Amino acid sequence: MPTVTRVFIARLAGLAVYDPNGEQVGRIRDVVARLRSGGRRPQVVGFIAEMPMRRQIFLPIGRVISVDPASIVLNSGVVNLRRFQQGPAELLVLAQLLDLRVTTPTGATVTVVDVAMESDRPDQWALGRVAVQELGGRLGRRGQLRQFDWEELTGLVEPTTIQGTESLLNVLEKMRPADLAHAVQELPPERKHAVAAALDDERLADMLEELPERQQVEILARLDHERAADVLEEMDADDAADLLAELPPHERALLLDLMAPEESAPVRALMKYLPNTAGAVMTSEPVILTPDATVADALARIREPHLSPAVAAQVFVTRSPVDTPTGRYLGAVHFQRLLREPPGDLLGGVLDNDIDPLDPQRPLAEITRRMATYNLVAMPVVDESDRLVGAVTVDDLLDHLLPRDWREQHE
Structure with a gap:
């Protein structure tokens, strides 16, 4: 039995769906209603729920035993994992x-x-x-x-x-970038571009990084050149480089010229490397400190919320300057080591230099073997002068080892 007789649907977005045993099976993303003749109100026929791996499935209303503003409960934990496809007389509320x-x-x-x-x-x-x-x-x-x-x-x-x-943005703004990207992919084309245009530069950049390359290019092409350059500036340099590589040469050159020099420089540097090499896939802005910085300094840096877990898992130690390309590379300190050491100790005394760094032309296959062998989350990349130019993280590897269309695969 439903626990309420009326519920406003925008409040259901993101709500957890549970089986009878209290195990979460997904989250609500939309409500499906079927249009009826004779001026009758559309009948609610079910929910679109997002499951693990972001697969969106249909939950018939008959499977639901409780609907309220706190949760939705099913009559069974067994669900049909077939991906939802909207019918001609159906409405996504x-x-x-x-x-x-x-x-x-x-x-x-x-x-x-x-x-x-x-x-x-x-x-x-x-x-x-x-x-x-x-x-x-x-x-x-x-x-x-x-x-x-x-x-x-x-x-x-x-x-x-x-x-x-x-109102749709009010619903979407609570989502993580990956969930936002997936939700936007499901919208009709014109609706998708309207939402993209309404997002601020930083939020749009975060979403683009989670979209398939084809849709990245499609959305970027609908923006005016100045706005597109602003969004590229907000993206991580490696993601911006990957996106620009998909554009025609004249479009790529135009956008790079419109970007601020300090933002375009690392992107241009990444685009000089051969595809599927350490230089082409690396992150050019890892966490870098000098050896006279303290453990407390390092812990403060890796707590910064904008850092991804893979980037925040270690601090690289170099001589000045600390912007890539840095001074001479000295070693790295994993965050677990930082947690064990006294806050006042210097990084120069606790760093690990046992792992040989990569050169920028190292192929992905070799990088993968080395990272798997030593259970590494990231590896430093240095040039011929022993300057740190970036780091390859496990996230970077996965993005380039998975099929190009993996973000569009729901099965």
Whole structure:
């Protein structure tokens, strides 16, 4: 039995789905409703749930025994893992209704901000109340929030209705970049590009890094050149280099010229190396400190929230300068060693120099064998002058060893 008889669907986004034993089986990403004739309200037929490995599946409403704002519970832990495909008479509530401009009974134009699903008996849910917001005034103030019954509004299912992005962005902003990228991939093309255009540069850069290369290029091509260059500046240098390598030469050169020199320099450096070598896949901005820095200094650096776990797993120690290419490479300190040493000790006294660094032209196959042999999370890359130019992390390896279309594979 459902524990509530009305729930607004935007509040369900990201909600955990549990089996009867309390084991989580996925998270809600959208609600599927089927259009009905005779002016009847669309019937809720199920949920789109995201499972491990980001596979999106369909959960029929008949499998659900409890719906409330805290969780959704299924009647069994056995689910059909077939990937969801939208039918011709089906509506994705969050993806297709949020931000629609519709008309009220008085003729006013308003924007949909949420839709409620309502139940009068078990397993029977339909779309009911619609929360809308009046269009803002000249001073940019938000309009008043109001609610209407589904049948009172005109334009909810008309494909020509203008659709914005604000309410959908409010749902998406809570997602991790990888989940955001996957959710955006599922949107209709024009909706996808509208969302991408509405994201700020940093958030869009994070999302692009998680998309397949084909879709990265597609989204970047829809931005004006100045905006595209700004987004590339926000990306990690190695990801920006990979994306630029997919563009035509004239487009690549134009965007590099539009980027700030200090941002384009590491990208240009990475693009000089042969594909599938240490230089081509490495991260050019690992954590680097001098030997007179303390353990406490190193721990403070690796706590920075923007660092990925693989980059934050170790600190590389070099002579000044510490920007790549650095002074002479001395060694590395793993974060576990940092946790064991007194905070005031100098890095020069605790570093490990037993692992031979890579040269930039080292092939991926050899790097993979060495990292697997020594159980390494990252390896330093040095040039002929023993200067650190970057580091190959396990994330870098996986991105280049997996099939090019792995982000689009859901099975």
